[in-house]
Amino acid sequence: LMSALFVYPYWSYPSIWAYLLGSTLVHHGSDAVKLILNKRGNPRHHLLRYVGDQVVHVATAASIMLLPIGALRLEGGGPELWTKFYNSDFWVLYGSLIILATYFAAYFIEALKKSYYPERFQEILPEEYKIYGIIERTCLFNLAFLGPALWIFMPLAVLPRYILVRIRTQVFKDKMRATSILEISCTLLLGIIPGLALRFLTLA
Numbered sequence: 001l002m003s004a005l006f007v008y009p010y011w012s013y014p015s016i017w018a019y020l021l022g023s024t025l026v027h028h029g030s031d032a033v034k035l036i037l038n039k040r041g042n043p044r045h046h047l048l049r050y051v052g053d054q055v056v057h058v059a060t061a062a063s064i065m066l067l068p069i070g071a072l073r074l075e076g077g078g079p080e081l082w083t084k085f086y087n088s089d090f091w092v093l094y095g096s097l098i099i100l101a102t103y104f105a106a107y108f109i110e111a112l113k114k115s116y117y118p119e120r121f122q123e124i125l126p127e128e129y130k131i132y133g134i135i136e137r138t139c140l141f142n143l144a145f146l147g148p149a150l151w152i153f154m155p156l157a158v159l160p161r162y163i164l165v166r167i168r169t170q171v172f173k174d175k176m177r178a179t180s181i182l183e184i185s186c187t188l189l190l191g192i193i194p195g196l197a198l199r200f201l202t203l204a
Contacts (some may be wrong), residue, residue: 003020003023003024003061004020007020019064023060023061023063026056026060027056027057027060030053030056030057031053033053034049034050034052034053037049043114043115044115044116045115046111046114046115047108047111047112047114047115047116048115049111050107050108050111051108051111054104090202093198093201093202094198097141097194097195097197097198098138098141098194100194101137101138101140101141101190101191101193101194101195102134102137102138102141103134105133105137105186105187105190105191106130106133106134108186108190109133109183109186109187109190112182112186113182117182132160132161132164133183133187135160136157136158136160136161136187136191137187137190137191138191139157139191140154140157140187140188140191140192140195141191141192141194141195141198142195143157143192143195144191144192144193144194144195144196144198144199145195145196145198145199147199154188154192157191158184158187158188161184
């Protein structure tokens with residue numbers, strides 16, 4: 001459904017529907033295989049299975065560039081803002097990398113902890129901590145992209161986590177897990193690296 005919404009300006013091209021059908025089958029097939037392997041496979045391979053699944057998803061999405069429709073440029077036929085967005089390499093790249101820094105990173109961190117630190121992170125943190133991480137990495141991503149003059153503010157992006165955890169979390173083990181070196185390091189790296197990649201790719 002989300003894929004169909006994202007390509008709304010291209011709905012008038014019949015080939016886009018063939019692509020959507022093919023990508024949907026691949027996505028559901030990949031997810032089904034991952035779920036089966038998660039139930040039957042080695043728990044310590046959870047990260048490897050998650051990354052492999054994401055590689056399939058990304059490769060499927062990127063495959064559109066190999067098809068004739070990948071070279072299409074929108075010419076009106078919709079809101080001007082949408083046309084500018086879809087014809088802009090920068091905004092498409094920005095959107096792709098910030099999804100990587102936020103959504104992908106949230107599940108990557110969980111998979112990492114399940115694979116290599118199962119004893120310490122047996123229980124998943126409450127959903128609100130995932131939201132904290134997404135907000136933090138959004139800030140880090142944009143600071144990294146905007147330039148060295150703002151990099152000094154990067155540590156401040158994770159400061160609200162410590163404040164909110166102290167105020168709102170009553171369970172001590174949740175406080176320790178939410179502010180662990182692993183958690184903070186992953187948030188910093190997965191927020192900053194995609195931002196720097198965007199800066200390099202667009203400003204180099």
